[in-house]
Amino acid sequence: MKIITVSREFGSGGRELGKRLSDILGFDYYDREIITAIAKNSSLDESFVDYALEQQPVQVFTTNLRCSFATAPAVHSIQPSLLLEQKKVIDSIAAKGRDCVIVGRNADVLLQDYEPFNIFVCADMESRIERCLSRASGDESRQRRDIVRNIRRIDKVRARTRELISGSDWGDRGQYHLTVNTSGWDIRELAPAVADFAGKWFGRAK
């Protein structure tokens, strides 16, 4: 079984790259499907699960006085169980034994026993803003501020979650087989190059 994991900076095009890789290689693809499964198994609303997993993780018993009391305590108390459920969902994907691409969710760490091919996707800030802007509508200068804030916030959450799960640095080059900078690329042109690369990794002499 061949597993490709795609970790990525927010707005770098990692999700699109992952989808295209799965199309080119004929692999199963997992991204939103993981959130859907966590929500179903936990009897929670999908958008709540998504929201909860996008908040800065705190260690249990840590008091964060600056949080919004309306929602944050509920999120923080449920986050550990959602992360556990996420692990179960990802384990069950691997247990199917089918070739697949998994985007995000620290699947590279959770599935390390399966020896996945691990990709990290990054891009310069301007490319990331442009990518996010192309999906948005309305007042551009306001959007730009919001997007930059969102990029910084989500990157921070991803880094912190990874640290909690694996004790290792998010994006550290030593943890991935390939780190791809998508700045200046059309992902449609980049994807076949990455697919060839991954194919050669799986086919190499060991």
Add this chain to the structure above:
Amino acid sequence: MKIITVSREFGSGGRELGKRLSDILGFDYYDREIITAIAKNSSLDESFVDYALEQQPVQVFTTNLRCSFATAPAVHSIQPSLLLEQKKVIDSIAAKGRDCVIVGRNADVLLQDYEPFNIFVCADMESRIERCLSRASGDESRQRRDIVRNIRRIDKVRARTRELISGSDWGDRGQYHLTVNTSGWDIRELAPAVADFAGKWFGRAK
């Protein structure tokens, strides 16, 4: 003109990868040739130039009391002019207008106006030690200690030199198009994958 630059952690196989890339693509190859040219232009011994450029760079006027007084002051006082000469040699390589691969020497920064394809090569510590050991002979346990010390020292010099030249972090993913982890690869199998990748970059729609 197509330029590929290869920056690398010591012992990661970056030099071999660069050489193989040049063979596959039919590009000129520059590595030791740069040291030879600096030595010639400066009327200095090649091994001295090599040694001097492998010492921790210090900013002029910094006093390093722990240095060996026999050699270090000479090295430190000549290092800035060697780095300047190195820049001239690398500029003259680019001025030839021929496709080439340049290993090390911060060529990615020095030649950024030529829009090179920039690769960073890394590997886990054990792979790097193994690679260095395969080139050495004698008592293995002593060699291993020396190799680890050398890896740490040279990586530190490369990081510091880059910081002085460009003000940027050595190995930072955002500065390279592709970061390749050679652990688990035979460079002979990896090189064609990287060559294809670079070829697609040069051939992409802009």
